[in-house]
Amino acid sequence: MSKKVAFIGLGVMGYPMAGFLQKAGYAVTVYNRTTAKAEKWANEYKGSFAATPREAAEGAKIVMACVGNDDDLRSVVLGADGIFAGMADGTLFVDHTTASAEVARELAVIGAEKGIGFVDAPVSGGQAGAENGKLTVMCGGSEKDFETASVAIDAYSQACKLMGKVGAGQLAKMVNQICIAGVVQGLSEGIHFAQKAGLDAEKVIEVISKGAAQSWQMENRYKTMIKDEFDFGFAVDWMRKDLGICLSTANEIGASLPNTALVDQYYSDVQAMGGNRMDTSSLITRLRKLS
Numbered sequence: 001m002s003k004k005v006a007f008i009g010l011g012v013m014g015y016p017m018a019g020f021l022q023k024a025g026y027a028v029t030v031y032n033r034t035t036a037k038a039e040k041w042a043n044e045y046k047g048s049f050a051a052t053p054r055e056a057a058e059g060a061k062i063v064m065a066c067v068g069n070d071d072d073l074r075s076v077v078l079g080a081d082g083i084f085a086g087m088a089d090g091t092l093f094v095d096h097t098t099a100s101a102e103v104a105r106e107l108a109v110i111g112a113e114k115g116i117g118f119v120d121a122p123v124s125g126g127q128a129g130a131e132n133g134k135l136t137v138m139c140g141g142s143e144k145d146f147e148t149a150s151v152a153i154d155a156y157s158q159a160c161k162l163m164g165k166v167g168a169g170q171l172a173k174m175v176n177q178i179c180i181a182g183v184v185q186g187l188s189e190g191i192h193f194a195q196k197a198g199l200d201a202e203k204v205i206e207v208i209s210k211g212a213a214q215s216w217q218m219e220n221r222y223k224t225m226i227k228d229e230f231d232f233g234f235a236v237d238w239m240r241k242d243l244g245i246c247l248s249t250a251n252e253i254g255a256s257l258p259n260t261a262l263v264d265q266y267y268s269d270v271q272a273m274g275g276n277r278m279d280t281s282s283l284i285t286r287l288r289k290l291s
Helices: 013-021 035-043 052-055 068-075 102-114 127-130 143-153 167-196 201-208 214-228 236-253 259-271 278-290
Strands: 004-008 027-031 061-067 092-095 117-120 135-138 158-162
Touching: 004 013, 004 052, 013 027, 013 035, 013 061, 013 127, 013 201, 027 035, 027 052, 027 102, 035 068, 035 167, 061 214, 068 102, 092 102, 092 143, 102 117, 102 167, 117 167, 127 135, 135 143, 135 167, 158 167, 167 214, 167 236, 167 259, 167 278, 201 214, 214 278, 236 259, 236 278, 259 278
Parallel strands: 004 027, 004 061, 061 092, 092 117, 135 158
Antiparallel strands: 117 135
8 A cells, every 4th residue: 555645634633643644654745724733743743744635635545634524524625626636546535524424425426436435434532542543433434445544544543443334434423422422411410419419529430430330531531520620622612513413413314312412502501601612521510600
């Protein structure tokens, strides 16, 4: 497989992900809307940067992207300066954006007309997972395209699995976000209850985290939740974007998500309190305000 790849989007996730590709021996060219950030990445990792997504994609066997939402994805993929304009027949596009299954299927069809393979590959693990190269990746696409993509994805992942056809990766990521929403709300209520009951919340969590209540959120967020610290991690704005996709898709397929809808509204309350950029564990601030 050619060692030349491109990475589009250098946010808190994409920046280190592209770095791990470069460290793994790939010749990486990056593109970011803020050129200064792309230039910084190139200097830090000894890679290259391009002025447009098209230029970054030219000559690359695989092109990865990790941007904000459906519209952001279309804007960097389509058009005269888009990714697809720079990709050749027989190449592969891997999308790490958390987006809708609909846009994945849409772009896969357009790519196929140019002979471009497509894998939707949203990730889980947050900023820490990206920085440590320990992401979990859920993929949708053909087995052939997945096999090609997974070799490169291995540079920054601890688990990578094919979930089904194009769009299945995004659907699996929706399941991930649905589960996280419920867990964070439950953890918020548990810590809030412990504090109101006069218990040492840290001692409580240290004990119950060794039992059936254990979760990633509990292990990684309870201390900062107790200390009321939320200036890090996965922002509330992004979680609401993701839950909006979950709820819209649920409506389309006839799935009932009452708890997810409720937690989405709770996150809306956190936004109204000015918590747009706070970590998703900031759900507990709403309970404190209500007390």
